[in-house]
Amino acid sequence: MIGPAALFIGVFVLIPMALTIWLSFQDWSTQTPFGTARFVGLRNYHDIFSQLSVGRDFKAALRNTALYTALSVALLLPLSVLLGLLVHQRTVPGGQVLRTILFASYMVPMIAVALVWSKLFAPTEGPLNQILGWAGIGPQPWLSSPTTALYALVLLNVWQQIGYFTVLAVAGLTQIPAPLYEAARIDGAGPVQAFFGVTLPLLRRTLLFSTVISIINAVQVFEPVALITQGGPAGSTNVLTYHIRRVGIERSDGGLGSAMAVTLMLALIVAVTAIFALYRRGDRA
Amino acid sequence: MKIRKALPALVLSCAASALAAQSVEVSYLTHWSPETVALLEAAATRYSADNPDVAITVRAVPFGDLLTTIRSGAGADAPTISGIYDLWLPELVRDGLTAPAPDAVSAEVLAAWPAGIAAAAQVGGTVYGIPNEVNVYALNYNKALFAEAGIAGPPATWDEFLAAAEALTDASKGQQGFGLINSWAAGVVHPFASFLASNGGALITDGVPTLDSPQAGEAFGLYETLVSSGWSVPAMGTADANTTGPFLDNFVSGKTGMIVMANWWESALKAGMGDAFQNIGTAPIPVGPSGEMASSISYTWQTVVSAGASPEEQAAAWDFLQWLNGEGTGENGASAMSDILMSMGILPSRTSDVAAHADVLGRDFLSGYVSVLANARAFPVVLGGQEFSEALQQTLEALEYGQMTAAEAQASIQADAVSILERAAQ
Structure with missing residues (x-):
């Protein structure tokens, strides 16, 4: 009975991937039939890593995506564990309500999130700067400066995704047998020692899953960029998915866009493989 | 009893006539605001009153998504008419997304618009669009x-x-x-x-x-x-x-x-x-x-017709555009399109429209623009x-x-x- 599944995967996964890889070696306008594609060898790959503007833009988008992803993961994982520890305590009043509120942010459509956050970040009348003002901190440029715009988008991403990853962390925490904490307590372990000696090691599988999913989500970031910053200012939020859309659809350069997509896919495969390798090495240690 | 028997047949007959009457559907993609889209829809309704066989629907997307929408919807599902920025025309023509204008439309564009503006609607000497606004x-x-x-x-x-x-x-x-x-x-x-x-x-x-x-x-x-x-x-x-x-x-x-x-x-x-x-x-x-x-x-904006539309849809689209941009379809001898543009403070480009709106174009804010138009260079x-x-x-x-x-x-x-x-x- 593996046949239908294999057919499904072949049609909807492997063929599009193979087609993208094939197109990455062609000069092809996305608005013309595949038959018009002209083989150009490695030229597209050469161009996206060259000093031409197309190469500089691609490399900058790659760096922006890597930074956005690294920061998102670095904030999401510890925060989700911290919030998970808080809300999974059944004895804490309002834990259920808190879980619901946290997860609600994940369900809000991105268009609504983008509208609200672009106003929150507004440099003059934005509430965030007003709150900072009460604390004696001067107004921040948020989305209006190339030095802060990407970080502002990371904040938005963390806000939206934290509920989902907290739910994952809570699911992981509920799998940890209570007697282990009891044994740790009898051995004289305090809450901090129990966290590092029991909770964290037994959350490793959950954290592995969360890491991989948060990386994939972050690499695929598109809507907030398209809706709020348009890749600016000065290209500081031009991430790869948005850039590929610009090149592949707006400029209809399908060959170049495909080469970028393949490079992004390879980078993602390398990153995820490295994470699994680290996890396995940790298991053996 | 006779009436009761005849009623279903009458209803069916009316429905069939209505379907036959609106046999061509033309979609119009723009980036205009809802208020301006309402004006365009009102103009389309007036056109359809005289041309009951053509149904026109208007769809608006933000400016930032306009080119992507035109490109990603290429083919049979593409909007029949799209409002485009002139800079996009050469590549849309290269990719075979826009249809050349019929001879009658082409001749009108060359005769009724200033040469520089008509030039922005051409690629390789062929007219592909009807210019409307000039900025x-x-x-x-x-x-x-x-x-x-x-x-x-x-x-x-x-x-x-x-x-x-x-x-x-x-x-x-x-x-x-x-x-x-x-x-x-x-x-x-x-x-x-x-x-x-x-x-x-x-x-x-x-x-x-x-x-x-x-x-x-x-x-x-x-x-x-x-x-x-x-x-x-x-x-x-x-x-x-x-x-x-x-x-x-x-x-x-x-x-x-x-x-x-x-x-x-x-x-x-x-x-x-x-x-x-x-x-x-x-x-x-x-x-x-x-x-x-x-x-x-x-720079100018113009309306183009999708090359992926059927011949009937293309013919209906060009006919509607010719009407919309035609002399006398709006107020005081202006075109209906120019009335819509003027509602946004946008300068119309058809020579007869500039003359028809001379009094409005003379108001403070716009007159400053009109005065610099003569020395302006077209964006390449x-x-x-x-x-x-x-x-x-x-x-x-x-x-x-x-x-x-x-x-x-x-x-x-x-x-x-x-x-x-x-x-x-x-």
């Missing part, structure tokens, strides 16, 4: 802020312009002298191209980038001076996907003294400023040290133009945010422009 860039300034700063009138030269920018800047009040726009390619590139034109230079001459000219060097230097002196604050100039955002907010709230923008944003200014709109004046772009007279750049429409615009946008934004010097920006964009246009021509 030109001019200096908008806040008269109240000018009076407060003791400045008698709008600057006529770059020296006067810089002096005014300095006088209008008050960092303690969060007020900048001149507003630069970022995060929106046309909003960045067109004002720069206008300053360059008023300094006797051009972005592209005969298909070759000329950003290495001394005139361009002076224009990059002007931007560097504005930013390094604090008379322009880049963080106050961000635009969003709807071509609004902080750059507009800062101007309408009196935090920006001057800005270079096109006539189409009159409606946005009115909406944002209310009665204070009367404080806004329009003047020619100040003349640079190498320029001889005030100049600017202009070339293959690779969109990529070139985006590259120039990146370079100018890097200059504005201090990531490049004026000299580095000039050298970098000239090299990029040469490479982009060469690749596009291959």
